Amino acid sequence: MKYYLSVLAGAMSYGILSTIVVLAYGEGYQLGEVVGSQLVTGFILSWLLALYTKFKTKRRSQTSKTSGAATSMFTRLTWKQRLLLMAAGTPTVITGLVYYQSLRYIPASLAIILLFQFTWISVLIQAVSKRQRPDKVTFLTLIILFGGTLLAAGFLEQGLSGFNGLGIALGLLAAVSYSLFVLFSGKAVPSAHPAFRSAWMVTGGLILLCILFPPTFLFNGLIWSQLLVFGLLLGFFGAFIPPVLFAIGVPHIGGDMAGILGAVELPVAVLLSSIVLHEHVSGLQWFGVIIVLIGVALPELYKLRLKRSRSAPQYSS
Numbered sequence: 324m325k326y327y328l329s330v331l332a333g334a335m336s337y338g339i340l341s342t343i344v345v346l347a348y349g350e351g352y353q354l355g356e357v358v359g360s361q362l363v364t365g366f367i368l369s370w371l372l373a374l375y376t377k378f379k380t381k382r383r384s385q386t387s388k389t390s391g392a393a394t395s396m397f398t399r400l401t402w403k404q405r406l407l408l409m410a411a412g413t414p415t416v417i418t419g420l421v422y423y424q425s426l427r428y429i430p431a432s433l434a435i436i437l438l439f440q441f442t443w444i445s446v447l448i449q450a451v452s453k454r455q456r457p458d459k460v461t462f463l464t465l466i467i468l469f470g471g472t473l474l475a476a477g478f479l480e481q482g483l484s485g486f487n488g489l490g491i492a493l494g495l496l497a498a499v500s501y502s503l504f505v506l507f508s509g510k511a512v513p514s515a516h517p518a519f520r521s522a523w524m525v526t527g528g529l530i531l532l533c534i535l536f537p538p539t540f541l542f543n544g545l546i547w548s549q550l551l552v553f554g555l556l557l558g559f560f561g562a563f564i565p566p567v568l569f570a571i572g573v574p575h576i577g578g579d580m581a582g583i584l585g586a587v588e589l590p591v592a593v594l595l596s597s598i599v600l601h602e603h604v605s606g607l608q609w610f611g612v613i614i615v616l617i618g619v620a621l622p623e624l625y626k627l628r629l630k631r632s633r634s635a636p637q638y639s640s
Contacts, residue, residue: 325572326571326572326575326576327572327576327580327584328572329568329569329571329572330568330569330572330573330576330580330581330584330585331584331587332564332568333564333565333566333567333568333569333572334565334584334585334586334587334588335587335588335591336560336561336564336565336568337560337561337565337585337588337592338435338587338588338589338590338591338592338595339556339560339591339592339595340557340560340561340592341422341426341431341434341435341592341595341596342431342592342595342596342599342600343553343556343557343560344357344423344426344431344557345426345431345596345600346553346599346600347550347553347557348426348427350549350550350553352550352553354420354423354424354427354536355532355535355536355538355540356540356545356550357423357550357553357554357557358416358419358420358423358532358536359532359533359536359538359540359541359554360540360546360550360551360553360554360557360558361419361553361554361557361558361561361562362416362419362525362528362529362532362558362562363529363538363541363554363558364554364555364557364558364559364562364563365525365529365558365559365561365562365563365566366525366526366529366562367558368558368559368562368563369518369521369522369525369526369562369563369566369567370522370526372518372521372522372563372567373518373519373521373522375518376516376518376519400512400515400519400523404512404515405523407511407512408511408512408515408520408523408524408527409523409524409526409527409530410511410527411504411507411510411511411524411527412523412524412525412526412527412528412566413527413528413531414500414501414503414504414507415504415524415525415528415562415566416528416529416531416532416535417497417500418438418497418500418501418504419561420532420535421493421494421496421497421500422434422438422493422494422497422501424493425437425490425491425493425494425497427490428487428489428490428493429486429487429490429491429494430596430600430602431592431595431596431600431602432592432593432596432597432602432604432608433476433477433486433490433491433494434490434494434497435588435589435592435593435596436472436475436476436494436589436593436612436615437476437491437494437495437497437498438494438497438498438501439472439498439586439588439589439615440468440472440495440498441498441499441501441502441505441585442468442585442586442615442618442619443464443465443468443469444498444499444502445502445505445506446461446464446465448502448503448506449506460621460622460625461622463621464618464619464621464622465618467614467615467617467618467621468615468618468619470611470614471611471612471613471614471615471616471617471618472611472615473611474607474608474610474611474614475589475593475608475609475611475612475614475615476608476611477605477607477608505569505573505581505585511524513574517567517570517571518567518570520566520570521563521566521567521570524566524570525562525563525566528562569581580623585619586615586616586619586620589612589615589616590612590616593608593609593612
């Protein structure tokens with residue numbers, strides 16, 4: 324159960340980010356500064372956790388030679404593994420950049436709905452990679468998700484002309500990148516300790532961001548303004564908590580179930596955008612959110628029912 328709760332809490336943390344970013348934009352900060360402050364904070368927090376974990380395992384090894392050898396093998400990573408983890412962390416940067424940029428053009432409630440299309444995109448990626456055609460349940464799920472998205476995004480009420488095309492494209496691109504992160508986070512060196520996995524993934528993301536957006540805010544004094552507050556919040560809820568919790572939970576529950584539990588991100592983000600940012604979310608849009616959640620949960624519910632039917636005792640007359 325703790326692994327399910329871990330992924331659930333990580334997804335809820337992601338749902339908070341869009342509201343914080345819109346508030347940061349309202350204070351005049353730019354994309355590179357917002358994402359950069361987030362990753363710098365996440366980098367520091369992740370490595371503090373990794374160093375604490377290393378110190379803790381060394382203390383345990385002093386009390387037992389056997390457990391010490393085991394923990395040493397558990398935390399030791401080769402440079403090939405480290406580079407693999409760093410590469411797996413780069414989709415988080417791409418997701419943050421395109422998702423946060425979309426918030427300049429479309430409401431936060433719409434941006435999160437577009438980002439949430441990672442649910443069916445993940446299914447499509449897995450189907451292509453495994454060269455397997457999705458089954459009937461998956462097709463039904465995709466239809467439900469598509470219909471729910473039309474309602475939740477407000478397309479049926481306002482039409483496509485009422486939305487910025489660039490913002491929609493950026494939101495969908497963020498969904499593609501996020502689906503890659505969910506898939507890679509569970510496959511990249513799953514045997515490594517979650518603290519070290521997260522630290523190296525955040526490191527890879529920070530290196531990529533520094534190449535794309537040199538962190539001038541660290542040297543011109545801007546970091547000591549209100550940007551520091553936004554950076555701490557975004558870093559904690561975006562670059563630190565979710566990767567750590569995903570690293571703990573995803574290898575144990577699988578990418579499919581992680582995508583299901585990630586559904587909680589949607590209502591959290593829409594609710595905060597409505598309460599904090601005062602964005603209008605109609606009853607029809609909330610109904611669409613519920614339909615999307617049902618569509619996300621449908622495949623797992625079907626698997627659970629199928630598993631129970633197979634495990635039930637068979638009686639013959």
